Amino acid sequence: MEPTAHPSQPTRIRIGIGGWTYEPWRSHFYPPGLPHSQELHYASRQLTSIEVNGTFYSTFKHATFARWHSETPDGFMFSLKAPRYATHRRVLAEAGDSIRRFVDSGITALGDKLGPIVWQFMPTKAFDATDFEAFLALLPRTVDGRTLRHALDVRHASFATPAFIALARRYGCVPVCSDSDTFPAIADAEAEFAYLRLMRGQAEVPTGYPADALAAWAQGVRSWTGGERPRDVFVYFINGAKERAPAGAMALLAELGIGPGQG
Template sequence: MHWRLGTTGYYNEGWRGPFFPPALPKSKWLGHYATQFDTIEMNNTFHRAPDEVRVRRWSEQVPDSFRFCVKAWRGITHDAPLSEARRSTELFLEPLRSFEHKLGIVLFQLPPDCGINQFAALEVLLGSLPTDIRFAIEFRNATWFCSEVDQLLSSHRVARVAAELERHPESKDATPTADFVYARLLGRHGRFQSDDHELFDPTPLLRQWHARLATATLGQSETAWVFINNDLAGHAPATLRRFADIAGVELPQHRPPETVVKQGKLFDM
């Protein structure tokens, strides 16, 4: 099984110093990130759909082996009825094709007030999706977790997201519905005031998730995509490295940014 490990976004000011070199311009943060991990979940696309120029700019900053997972624009999933999502999805996907082979998974996240009563609308949306792009969907309403929905997702090779969400324990279910699994270890949004270091050791939780995903993928899925954010333990890059160690994934050695020491004068004048 192949593991793809990344964080949910990278534009975190608290990462300057412990992860990003202090003097590195933000315009080069993505390139630096890509020297440490081989995938990322772009969450800013949820708030603003990217155009082709921006997609190409992102793509040019990373190596060929890197993969972008992209969270679908909220105008598709949150700001309009799911029954109207088909056309807006087509428009959203068009510029993403500029990623070419660097496009990994497109993630749909449905809001908590969207339940299985929207099954027919979801069926129409999934039936309209292009087959040359892979998709995952995250449910935040417990009514979606049933065999009928899993069968629908499997028929379209769409992965049901397994997630660590405090208010949605049912999301831990990692039943595979595609030839890959997609996990988001998120915790509780806004639980920490800082994001520059881990605030506790999440190893026991990470071991649980590794076992859950390894079991889910055994003989059924080829790749496990795992994304971690700051809300899980305080500092996503460090937590992701913990998970990599558990999974036996070798990551590039991270060297703490060098501290610039100003040499004082030998004599006071």
């Protein structure tokens, strides 16, 4: 059956998975016999966003980002993981060249499907206010006239401090809030958008997260996107029984009343 296309519907909610190429998804998520070349086309019509992990490891070209744009429906969004060459270094203040190469690689070919850029740091990287501020000062606010949104995926417990929140806010950046057994859950209630990575999926649960947990996350999403100050929220089911991630994302969309392909 042909997946449902995105209708024209305003929303601040983007929910999805990490990447679209994963062998077990070919028996858990994708229809039997679906060509690998059509996996992005299919996934983007079941979910409303994908966090791209490949950009963390490799440099992609303008043509690739343009192809992703053309293969996905209106309203869909990509979050891009920035390259590890920028974040996995002892002195973050020296990351300027790596940051520029990534930002200038053609990411704006995604157009209005370009979501946040995620800067993921080593779990061993402790909070050093001076060096971290020097890094944040290198992040461009715009590229080719398009405003960039930056999410900071810090993984060391030392970042769980008001000083880090204040520093990120000063540079217009948002902490990634991880639901994880390993990494700290850091959130800024005043941030311009929310970025959640749900990492506690359970293999024995068909949707990764049980129904009561999904209902609780849905209520949090509603609170963030409603009220007097509605803001965007990005939620990704990442790691932790990864084979269950698409089902978890689709279940959360259903809990929020967002049908397949709505964005």
